[in-house]
Amino acid sequence: MTGGISGLCQGLVLECISIAVKGESRDLVGGLSLSVPPGQVLTIMGPSGSGKSTLLSYIAGFLDPRVFAASGRIMVGGEFIEYLPAEDRHVGILFQDPVLFPHLTVAGNLLFGLRRGRWRDRRKRQAMVSDALASAGLAGFEDRDPSTLSGGQKARVTLLRTLLSQPRALLLDEPFGKLDVALREEFRSFVFAHVRERGLPTLLVTHDPADAEAAAGVVIQLNDVVVRPSRIVETIGDGASPVAPLSMSGSRR
């Protein structure tokens, strides 16, 4: 099914998302709506347990229906995806810990990202892997065992694998959290450069205001406050009015 909302159909649009832990009367996320244009990052902050990761899981299609009741529409690239299985949503997700297949080489990991792509030519796939590695400062790393990589190198390879799967939106669940300060800045710039270059609408979950600052976009906090980096712009409740340039309504705890 396809359709358009607010002229942002090429981005990521959430419409009235509600999520509750089954058996609990209070919603974890209550009627949240927001839009992220292509190439922009919207940062989600909020206290531990406020539902940030759960929201990303709902978008990616990983939410356990035995535990959570969820509703609301998700549009990515002009298509509603909430009824699709995770593998058909074309949504990339990065977690705090870079997860690489230990039994595959670096190239093997990246080729895994390409497996669903339309590149049937083996040489073309290998060239794409080499180009991706070179773009990340990892030229010649094809045959390396993932266990020999540094934390920052693993993080970059994990991002490349996600990007090679040609996602239409990117979800970042504290992907900078475990990196030291210097690496964190470097990897953050690397991620955001790719987001802009590829026009990927991106949601970033973080506890670090510096991440939000670097993302240079709108920030929402899942305890009813909308902020831009470093300052509160507007307090919102359920069904709140739009906040330019993106529209969003509230969540509640």
Ligand SMILES: Nc1ncnc2c1ncn2[C@@H]1O[C@H](COP(=O)(O)OP(=O)(O)OP(=O)(O)O)[C@@H](O)[C@H]1O
């Ligand atoms: N499998 C589960 N069974 C029951 N409740 C769960 C389950 N997984 C998560 N929850 C609950 O859902 C709520 C939201 O968790 P979530 O991980 O989304 O929070 P978060 O905002 O990402 O927290 P943090 O910042 O600590 O990562 C928490 O109260 C948690 O206890």
